[in-house]
Amino acid sequence: MFQHAGGSISGAEPANTLPRGGGALRLHQVSKSYGGILAVDDVSIALARGEFVTLLGPSGSGKTTLLMMIAGFVTPTNGEILLDDRNVTTEPPENRNLGMVFQGYALFPHMTVAGNVAFPLEVRKMPKSEIDSRVRQVLEQVQLGSLGSRYPRQLSGGQQQRVALARALVFMPDLLLLDEPLSALDRKLRADVQLELKALHRRLGLTFIYVTHDQEEALSMSDRVVVLRNGRIVQQGTPSELYERPRTRFVADFLGKSNFVPGLVESIRPNGFSYRWGQTTLFQTGKMAKPGSRVLLALRPEKIEIVTADRRLPNQLTATVVNWTYTGAAFHLLVNTRDENQISLTVPTWRQSTCPEVGEEITIGWDSNAAVSVDED
C-alpha cells in the first residue's frame, strides 16, 4: 500500500495536491423517517476540524442513513446539518465539497483510472493542463502512477481502493466520508490499509467520517467512536473510553467480548460494594445505590486470570474447563462455575505455556476494578 518511504501518500508530496485543514461538521437533532419508521432518531454530533470519527453500529442502526444525509443523498426529516457553520441541510451533494469513498468504491467502469481521478476536476472546469498534472501527482502518491490508462476492472481490490481514495481527495474536499471502505479487502490487506488511513489522516489533518460495523476498525483508527443502535446514539467517546467504560450491555457486547455477571448488592463498602452471584460473594469498586438492588457487571475475558496457589485476588471462583482454543498469542478458555454459569477468559500464552485440560478444575479470579457496571438494555 502506501507504506514505502514512510508512506507515499503521507510522505514527500508536492505542494497543494492534497487537501489541508478540514471542515467542522455539526448535526443538530437530525432525524429521518421512512414511512413512519425512524431510521435515524434525534442524533446530534459535533465534529471538530481534523477529527477522525467513526460511526459504529450493526446493520439497521442508521449509520449509513446518517452518512447519506451528511453527503446529501438523503434529506433529513428533521434537524439541521451545518458544515463550518453553513447550513447545508437541503444543499444538493455537488455543492457540499465532500470527498467520499463508497462501499465497493463505485469507480466509473467506462473511464480509465486517470479518467476517474480527473472527473471531479473536470466538473469544476479546471484547465486541462492543470488537471493532467494534478492527476499525475495524485496517482504517483497512491503508487498507481503507471496504471493511469487501465480500467477499474483490470485492477486488484487494493488498487481500486487507492483509486477511490485518490478520486475523493484530488479536489481538496472539506471532509472525507468513508463508507465501509475495507469490507471488500482480505484480512491482511485490511490491517495494512488501517495503518495507512490513520497515517493519511494525521498527515492531511482532514476531518474523516468513517462508517463501519467492524468494532476492530473503529477502535484501531478513530479519535472518537459514535455507537449507534436503532437510529439512536447509544454512547460516544474515545476508543478506550468505550472499551473500558461501556455504559450499556449492548456497547460492552458490541465492542469486544464481555462476560455479563448479574448480581444482587449485599453491602456498601468503602470504595465499592459486595454483591452475590449464585453461591459466591464478589467485590467491585465503584458506587452502588443500596443493598438489595440488582446490578449487571460486564467483565472482559482478558481481565480474568487463572489463579495460582501463591496469589490472592479479591474475586475468586472455582470452575471446570469446558472448552479451549489456541490462537498463538493466547488461550481462550470456556469454564463452568459451580453454579453452572459459563465464563470465558483469555490467557496470554507468555503467562501460561500449557492450557489446562478439559474437565480440569481451576481457580479463576479478577481484580475488584476489573468489571464495570452497565445498564441492561
Place this chain on the structure above:
Amino acid sequence: MIELPTSRSFQVTTFWAWIGLLFLFLPLIVIVPVSFTPNRWLSLPGTDWSLQHYADLIGDETWRRSALDSAIIAFAATFAATTLGTIGAIGCWRVSSGLSDAARALMLVPIVIPSIVDALGFYQALVQFRLTDTYFGVIIAHTMKGIPYVVISVSAALANFDLRLEQAARGLGANMMLAVRRIVLPAIWPGIMAGAFFAFITSWDDLVINLFIAGRRVSTLPRRIWNSIQDNIDPAVASVATLLMLVTLCGILVYLMLERHNAALDQKEAG
C-alpha cells in the same frame, strides 16, 4: 465442442427442431427464387433465371421513392423514440415512486393496444391538425409506437445500474444533468441501442398505420408492396422482399461481428 450423446430420443428432438426451423424459414426462402423468375407473374423459375425484376425495381422511380420514404421515416422516428423513451425511463427511475411506476406502465400501452385501434386513433387525431399523409404525421405515429420498446430496454438497463455510481458523480461535484450525461448514459448505452433497434424495426415494418394515415405523398415500402399486390401480382414484390431480407441479414451480421469484436477486446484487456 462437447460431444453430445446420440440417443434415440435425442435424434427425435433434433428432427423436430429442424422441422421447426423449416417452418419458420421456408416461407421466406421460397420468395428468393420467385424473384428471379423470367415470367411476368409470380412463379418459380424453371431453367431460366432472370434479373429482370431487379432491373425494373431499380428503374422504377416509385419504388426508389418508397425506399427513401421508409428510410427517412424510420430513422427520424427511431431518433425521436430513442430520445424520448430514454428520457422517460431515466425520469421514472430517478423519481422512483408509485406514481412513476404507473407512468412507466402507461408508456407501454402502445404495445398492448392492437395496431389497428392505434391507427384509427392516429387518423382521428392527425386529421384535426391536417397532418395526414405528411412525413411529420407518420413520424409522430411511428415514434409513439417505438417509445415502449425503448422504455422497456432502458428501464432494464437502469435496473442493473449501480446507483452508487451516480451518487459518486454527484458527490464529486457533478450536478444531476452532468451525472446523467457522463455516468448514467454511457453505462446504459447498450440498453438504449437495443431499444433503438426495436424502434427502427417497428417503424420499418409498419403497414397498418401507414394504411390509415399515409399513401399518396408519403408511401413507405410496406405500403408500396401492399399496393402492388392489390393491383396485379408483380414479381417485383418478391425482389423487394429479397432485398429487404438481404439488408436485414447484413444488419444482423454487422451487429454480431461488432459484439464479438467487443467481447474479444474485453477479454484482451482483462487478461
